[in-house]
Amino acid sequence: xxxxxxxxxxxxxxxxxxxxxxxxxxxxxxxxxxxxxxxxxxxxxxxxxxxxxxxxxxxxxxxxxxxxxxxxxxxxxxxxxxxxxxxxxxxxxxxxxxxxxxxxxxxxxxxxxxxxxxxxxxxxxxxxxxxxxxxxxxxxxxxxxxxxxxxxxxxxxxxxxxxxxxxxxxxxxxxxxxxxxxxxxxxxxxxxxxxxxxxxxxxxxxxxxxxxxx
Amino acid sequence: xxxxxxxxxxxxxxxxxxxxxxxxxxxxxxxxxxxxxxxxxxxxxxxxxxxxxxxxxxxxxxxxxxxxxxxxxxxxxxxxxxxxxxxxxxxxxxxxxxxxxxxxxxxxxxxxxxxxxxxxxxxxxxxxxxxxxxxxxxxxxxxxxxxxxxxxxxxxxxxxxxxxxxxxxxxxxxxxxxxxxxxxxxxxxxxxxxxxxxxxxxxxxxxxxxxxxx
Numbered sequence: 001x002x003x004x005x006x007x008x009x010x011x012x013x014x015x016x017x018x019x020x021x022x023x024x025x026x027x028x029x030x031x032x033x034x035x036x037x038x039x040x041x042x043x044x045x046x047x048x049x050x051x052x053x054x055x056x057x058x059x060x061x062x063x064x065x066x067x068x069x070x071x072x073x074x075x076x077x078x079x080x081x082x083x084x085x086x087x088x089x090x091x092x093x094x095x096x097x098x099x100x101x102x103x104x105x106x107x108x109x110x111x112x113x114x115x116x117x118x119x120x121x122x123x124x125x126x127x128x129x130x131x132x133x134x135x136x137x138x139x140x141x142x143x144x145x146x147x148x149x150x151x152x153x154x155x156x157x158x159x160x161x162x163x164x165x166x167x168x169x170x171x172x173x174x175x176x177x178x179x180x181x182x183x184x185x186x187x188x189x190x191x192x193x194x195x196x197x198x199x200x201x202x203x204x205x206x207x208x209x210x211x212x213x214x
Numbered sequence: 215x216x217x218x219x220x221x222x223x224x225x226x227x228x229x230x231x232x233x234x235x236x237x238x239x240x241x242x243x244x245x246x247x248x249x250x251x252x253x254x255x256x257x258x259x260x261x262x263x264x265x266x267x268x269x270x271x272x273x274x275x276x277x278x279x280x281x282x283x284x285x286x287x288x289x290x291x292x293x294x295x296x297x298x299x300x301x302x303x304x305x306x307x308x309x310x311x312x313x314x315x316x317x318x319x320x321x322x323x324x325x326x327x328x329x330x331x332x333x334x335x336x337x338x339x340x341x342x343x344x345x346x347x348x349x350x351x352x353x354x355x356x357x358x359x360x361x362x363x364x365x366x367x368x369x370x371x372x373x374x375x376x377x378x379x380x381x382x383x384x385x386x387x388x389x390x391x392x393x394x395x396x397x398x399x400x401x402x403x404x405x406x407x408x409x410x411x412x413x414x415x416x417x418x419x420x421x422x423x424x425x426x427x428x
Contacts, residue, residue: 019243026258028236028348031266033258040254044240044247052245134242162374 002139005059005078006119010139012056013121020134034130041132042088042097045123046074049086060084072100072108073118083118087168091124091135095172098165099142102156105166106195109188110208116184120145124172136172143187145171147178152197153190163198166191216353219273219292220333224353226270227335234348248344255346256302256311259337260288263300274298286314286322287332297332301382305338305349309386312379313356316370319380320409323402324422330398334359338386350386357401359385361392366411367404377412 002010013020024035024044053060053075061076073083089095099105099120109115122145124136147169149155155178157165170176181187188209196202216224227234238249238258267274267289275290287297303309313319323329336359338350361383363369369392371379384390395401402423410416 016243022240022242024258025239025241026236026262027239028259028262028266028346029230029233031262031269033262033265035258035261037257037261039257043251043253044238044249045242047249047251048240048242048245048247051247052242055245132242160376162376 003082013137023130023132036130045088046086085120088123091126095168102163110205113213143181147180152194154194217296227351237344237346250344259302260300299334302337305340309382316377324419327427357395361394366408368408
């Protein structure tokens with residue numbers, strides 16, 4: 001189900017996880033700081049991962065090099081340019097990263113159904129004072145890290161009734177109220193049923209997705 | 215107008231600015247990365263500034279130590295615990311930081327009018343590959359870095375008609391369409407006139423602000 005190269009990457013990360021301790025040294029002028037703040041640590045781990053994977057000889061490319069950081073995907077893996085997304089979260093709290101902007105994900109999956117097959121490489125970390133530890137690494141498909149919610153068939157982030165982002169399930173917890181989806185199809189149903197309930201246009205995108213599956 | 219301690223801090227920063235070059239070294243396990251991404255650099259500069267100011271002997275305390283990073287203010291300065299906010303932006307683009315959440319700023323200024331008198335210490339930086347340079351340092355009051363806009367008497371960030379944050383003027387540019395406010399009073403007028411236009415409740419907060427000025 002996952003790309004062979006993604007699986008090799010995950011396996012080596014898991015194998016070496018006990019050595020994954022470190023931190024951030026930030027210097028300007030004559031003052032150097034061991035950083036203790038958590039803001040922005042996700043971006044640092046993402047950039048570190050790209051260098052780590054290259055140094056270990058994996059077949060991985062970063063389409064964002066010298067451009068914006070909000071582009072999809074984070075990385076291409078393998079000779080067939082399979083999609084790899086990297087996500088991070090603080091292991092002392094719940095996973096709360098944005099999986100994708102809801103509207104643009106609905107559109108892009110309809111137009112480019114391969115997007116649903118992207119691999120997700122997820123790191124959880126702990127920062128104690130200035131000491132960073134990677135606690136866990138997972139390789140997942142999007143339907144394995146998303147779930148329904150009370151509000152909508154798909155768990156999303158909303159503010160004042162406006163849907164912003166697709167948010168992750170607590171896939172790592174056995175005590176979570178909502179279980180992750182059982183299949184890609186279940187996720188796609190929930191995605192477009194949510195769009196239908198939200199703005200009445202999920203049906204058309206569902207059709208487009210199916211006809212573009214080719 | 216600014217706090218004496220804030221002015222001393224600004225003066226020493228400006229005096230030493232030619233030495234303010236540096237960068238971020240991020241290590242996990244056996245792989246160390248010179249960070250080239252801009253995400254999160256604001257938080258790093260903010261944390262660095264606190265350590266720099268302490269090392270240089272300034273009277274400054276960080277109320278957020280060991281707590282969340284979204285609290286107001288960033289720092290207290292002087293023996294009278296005057297308010298100091300630290301903001302950063304990429305010198306190759308326009309200033310685009312959030313000055314404050316619009317709703318909570320309207321409330322908190324009405325309840326605690328001293329908030330309007332906070333000093334803002336602003337850093338602009340350049341990141342070329344992994345080399346960070348502090349380009350400029352300003353000490354400002356909020357009415358010197360805010361302005362009107364086409365949409366509202368106060369420039370704000372809105373998405374789908376919902377107001378989120380107070381956004382900065384281009385105070386450093388002589389070519390900007392909208393000029394910064396001339397006084398604290400002009401800013402307060404624009405703040406509550408914007409709230410009035412937006413949700414019809416600016417008047418009450420304006421009254422509360424005046425009576426709390428005491």
